[in-house]
Amino acid sequence: MRVLYLAPNIPVPGTHGGSTHVTQVHRALQRRGHEVLLLARTGSTEPGVLPLGTDLFPVYKHLVPAYYFARALAAVRRFAPDVVYERYSAFGLGIAFGRALGIPSVLMTLDRDASPLSFHFAERIVATSDEFIPARYRPKVRLVHWGVDVAGLSPEGAAAVRQRLAPAGERIALYTGSFHRWHGVDALVEVARHWDGPPLVIALVGDGPDRARIERLARSATRARVVSTGRVPHADIGAYLAAADVCVAPYAPARHPLFRVHGMNRDPIKVLEYMALGRPTVTIDIPRLRALFQPEEHVLLYPAEDARALSAQLRRLLDDPALAKKVGDGGAALVRERYSWDHHAEELERIFLEAMRREPVTPP
Template sequence: MARAASQGRAAGSRLPRRQGRSCGVVTRPLPLPSILTSMRIAYLAPNIPVPGTHGGSTHVTNVYRQLSKRHDVLLYCRAGSTEPGALSRGLNVHPVLQKGLLPAAFAATVGAVRRFRPDVIYERYSAFGLGPLLARATGAPCVLMTLDRDASALSFRYSDRIVATSAEFIPVEYRDKLRIVHWGVDVDGLVGKSGAALRARHAPRGERIVLYTGSFPDWHGVEVLVEVARSWSGPDVVFLLVGDGQDKSYVERLAASRGVAGRVVFAGRVPHGEIGAYIDAADVCVAPYAPSKHYIFRVYGMNRDPIKVLEYMALGKVAITIDTPRMRELFKADEEILLYRAEDPDDLRRTLMKALTDADMRARVGSAGASLVRSRYTWSHHAEELEAVFGEVVRR
């Protein structure tokens, strides 16, 4: 079926035509007809290790594995990746260098991609235009996935479709190509992991555990948890921070200087397969983003789907994160999630106190959040959204 779809394309090497300038956004692509249920997909994520421990790795790994259940997928990812069958030749370099190395990336991949004979090319924005170049070399259409405006102008202009979680950061002239999608979680990979041993280790006197998981860039706002810990006067609490990253040492020094090093515990980097146990061990889970520290979020608002929040909710834990329009689009505040004013430690402290002292509320919100995520925000559901978009461009 995939080869028949390939042969139906117009022959010849070309850049896909630039689309019209309408601003319409399609949020629900049409179902994929059965004739295209099997495709050959070249997936470009050159700077992402697969598998890996940070959010980008979680995203790419799960999308690749879900798509591979029904399609033949060639994944181009970072050198050193251990995912079986992946084309692991990409470099982890600064975006400016990544853009400058585009000709080298093309030379390193074009032969393998031509031999693969893709029906569609799916470019993660950090490939910076490699997708349209390979589309021209193979005659396949190209779909761009972007999280912000950092994608290449080449990608915005010459991709046949764009997928994102929001239209806010997509240039107006390309929004007619936009299809809104939602990120997901690997529920099966999270469930069934007991947190009993972690509770015994980190909360031996029965303390409540407030959990954070993820990396430590400044815009993740982890230092606000140190400020909450400094003036905490509620039930005995351990703030358990799981992960690593550029600002972790700063947050560690801050905890020591505030005198809360015993209350704020740094678990370090752990394999993603163990995250379910940490969530199971927690009483409450927090994603304390700081949008003012991220240029894109300051200008366009924080419009990403928060994967860590979805993971917390999938296991029935009360998730607490910042109050933004995007969060209110995804979740019902006080029914499926708890929200607080971004970068306001006093409001976060009050929200945490409410969650930790009201067991009935924790059970109610946790159960509603789990039902929502498991029914709507899974990687399987996201893969179906992508299949519908791929089907649109392949049919053209």
């Protein structure tokens, strides 16, 4: 089929989670034989991309459809899509193209911050949870899992990364991703302040609005060394993961306005990437992650924002090589079986076909 994929504020490829998501969905759909025209942010270099978008400015977000519709309509008509797949940050652009071309639109959303037009007129809604979806639209929801680029995560270069991060042979605990307060990275700084285990480097890979604050806090960490690398090309992330002894996703959902009300309901791509390379992983104990992973088999869990409990779980993995191997191997096997982007593309294909048949809305 021919899919018009709308993610106008997302650079493709890029280094943050949204870029990883859009890039991998685009590629996975193409691997399944579909033609995909992706409207993405200006500067995107991925083949098959129409780079017309800009960053998302909340005050103007509901003007997005009119702005992009006029600029992209000719190219979209030439492409002649069968279905529109709209990321929530397109704010109704999918509905505009769907109505203009007489084709169905499918909405992907992570939260309620999508256009009311998209919620109302989309044939189907793709999400990992329906808890935050307004009740009247839940019959249209089709639940999916996000994925990870298993084949694309190469460990090549891990020895050089390890030498650079831990030249004295210290153990490495690694965080990758965006720096927002709800990512809870300050818990790792707190671990570094009170660490009483083997010599440790806590490596923070990524960037974001909370990075400067985290780096200021890290100056007071004396029991373990904290290293902030800044952004790393996603093609190199595999080497950083493979260099680590343990990986950490220290989310703090209570700091996120939506998660505070509805709970954290997203599939954590960074955790899936950690697991894909067999890294023993520590993350927070919440219902969503217990639904995805078996504690002590695939992952170790601790109460969110409890730095002492996080430190204890890190010590368990660093002090017990057998446990670390068991958790690392178990997580890797699970991800390769269930949480790949190719598997996600199969889920989307079924949803697109359902939307194209204009089937009556019924619960899945």
